Amino acid sequence: MFKYSIFQYYNDSFACSSNHHGQVGKHVFNDGFYSGACIELFQFNWLAGCTEAYLDLLRNKKPKLDLEEMGYIGAHGVAALHKYKYSGVDHSYTAKYVLQPFWSRFVKxxxxWMxxxxxxxxxFIFLLTSALLGYIYSPRLDSAPPRWVNFAHGLLLFLYxxxxxxxxxxxxxxxxxxxxxxxxxxxxxxxxCAFEGLAFGSTAMCGRTTFWFWVISAVPxxxxxxxxxxxxxxxxxxxxxxxxGLMLIYFAHFFTAIVGSEWWAQPFGKSLPFLSWVPFIHEITTYKAVLFLMVAFAVIPTLTFxxxxxxxxxQARKGSMLLALAMLYPFAVLLGGVLAWGYLSPADIMGNYPHLVVVGTGLALGTLCVLDFEQCHFKGLGRMILAHLCDEPKGLKTGMCMSLLYLPFAIANALTARLNDGVPxxxxxxxxxxxxxxTATLYLHFATSVVHEITTALGIYCFRITRKEA
Structure with a gap:
């Protein structure tokens, strides 16, 4: 089939006539079809299932949006954005009978115009403020902040x-x-996930263990x-x-505002005497016991689900589960790299700089990618979300992500300390x-680029409700 020679897309000045119930739609422009233009259907394979998409081509005017220059979305993504509808199911009884009625009133x-x-x-700024409070009063997250800070952590999380x-x-x-x-x-x-992990680390005086509290929130x-x-x-x-999960955490903040952060540093059997009979965990500090219990009764069941x-x-699409599981590889590489750096670090980065470790790794998670998805350029968690929105094909091809390139140099620098009397x-x-x-630069580049591309493609603004004029 004839392949298009000009790859341009116009969003603001055409009327879209799409068959949302069928496999393919078509766009009819105000001034008719451009002579010689054609629409080619592309079929993308998703684990042996097919998703048909269409490309909208051109008018004989100066382009407003060149799809070849759209680094994250592309032609198929633009078409899918116009058809996309959010789909979510919340089976929580707490949300249904307690929080949803409150939220329905609160939004008013x-x-x-907001x-x-x-x-x-x-x-999000509420959580950023919470993390900053924790840093001000406990830079290493190993000392007790004022109790009003614990209360503020809980209130800010509730507002978030x-x-x-x-x-x-x-x-x-x-x-x-x-x-x-x-x-x-x-x-x-x-x-x-990163900023609330730091806030909880401040409340419970988790110190170097704060990183693991980030892990058990980031993994699910x-x-x-x-x-x-x-x-x-x-x-x-x-x-x-x-x-x-969030309710449990902000209630923990409020509870700590009453009993003090020192409660978390006690042996678990002393903090909760009625559980002192539990083997192993009754002797370890309370915050570590809570970490183990959360992994056993929250993280593992969620991952299984x-x-x-x-x-x-x-299975329904007769695809490869191994290939699907391989998409979890990026997070494993990120986690393994940071843990290796922490283990080799002569400066004990986990204990002395927990804020920098968690924030840097949290930003890396947002743009994480070791594997490109086949036929697209979407990478990592943020790009996985973007690929879902744009109905990009589900597949894999190898490719290193920029957000992970820093870790080998950091690990190598830590190793030099072993050859230089402990000095890196x-x-x-x-x-x-x-x-x-x-990692912040990469994340901001990704965020600003994608926001610009989506707002241009859909003819909307990010922080305004009115649509862009044609």
Whole structure:
């Protein structure tokens, strides 16, 4: 079939006539079809299933948007964005009977001119403020902050949960729902794992163990995103992290404001005497016991739920479960690299600079990619979400991600200390600052580029409800 020779897309000045129930739609432009243009159908294989997509081609005018220059979305992605609709299921009884009625009333405090993404961003700033408070009063997260700080951690987390829940309701109130809203929401959530992990580390005086509290929040989030990439639906079980998990954490903050952070440093059997009979964990510090209990009763069941749902989809499409599981490889590489760096570090980066380690790794998670998805350039958690929004084909091809390139140099620098009487080639505090700057730059580039591309493709603004004029 004839392959298009000019690859241009116009969003603001055409009328779209799409058959959303069929396999293929077509765009009819205001001034007719450009002479000689053709529409070629592309079929993408998703684990032996086919997704048919269409490409919208050109008019004989100066282009407003060149798809060849769109580094993250591309032609197929633009077409899919126009058809995309959010799909999510929340089985939480707490959300249904307690929080949803509250959220439905709370959203009414926002004026109708308030854009949903501004609500999302405000909620994220609450967690950023919480993490900054923790740093000010406990730079190494191993000393007790004032009790009002613990209360502030709980209040700010509660506000984050509330704002994160009502942004979608505000979008429906103002008729401004869009794929950008979902990407913006989940992009902030990816970073929220890091900042709330630091806030809890401040409350419980976790010190170097704070990194592991980030891990047990990031793993379920990454796997839930991986699951929705295959199922096309975000499925939250009856007990889930965004609802009961966050409630448990901010109640822990409020409880600590009463008893003091020292409670977490006691042996578990002393903090909770009625559980002193439990072998092994009754002798370890309370925050470590809580970490083990969360892994056993929250993280592992959640991951099992995610894997089972993906397995059902893969089996139904007669695909490869091994290939699907391979998409979890990026996170394993990131985690392994940071742990290796922490183990070899002569400066004990986990204990002395927990904020830099968690923030830098949290930013890396947002743009993480060791494997490119076949036929697309979307990478990592943020790009996995983007690929889901744009209906990109589900597959794999190898390729190193920029956000992981820093770790080999950091590990090599730590190794030089073993050859130089414990002194690394470059001071590790500077290496950590460079790590944060590097991952922050990548994340900001990804975020700003994608926001620009989606707003241009859909003819909308990120922080305004009105549509762009043609």
């Amino acid at each position: 405090i926002f004026p109708l 854009p949903p993404n501004m609500i999302t961003l405000t909620g 949960q509330t704002f994160d829940a009502v942004d979608g309701k505000q979008a429906r109130r103002t008729n401004s729902s869009s794929p950008l809203g979902e990407l913006f929401d989940h992009g902030c959530d990816a970073l929220a 989030f990454y796997c839930a995103t991986w699951e929705s990439y295959f199922t096309n639906t975000l499925i939250l079980p009856a007990v889930n992290g965004p609802t009961e 995610n894997v089972c749902n993906v397995y059902k989809v893969v 080639l470059v001071d590790e505090s500077l290496v950590l600052l460079g790590y944060c700057a590097f």
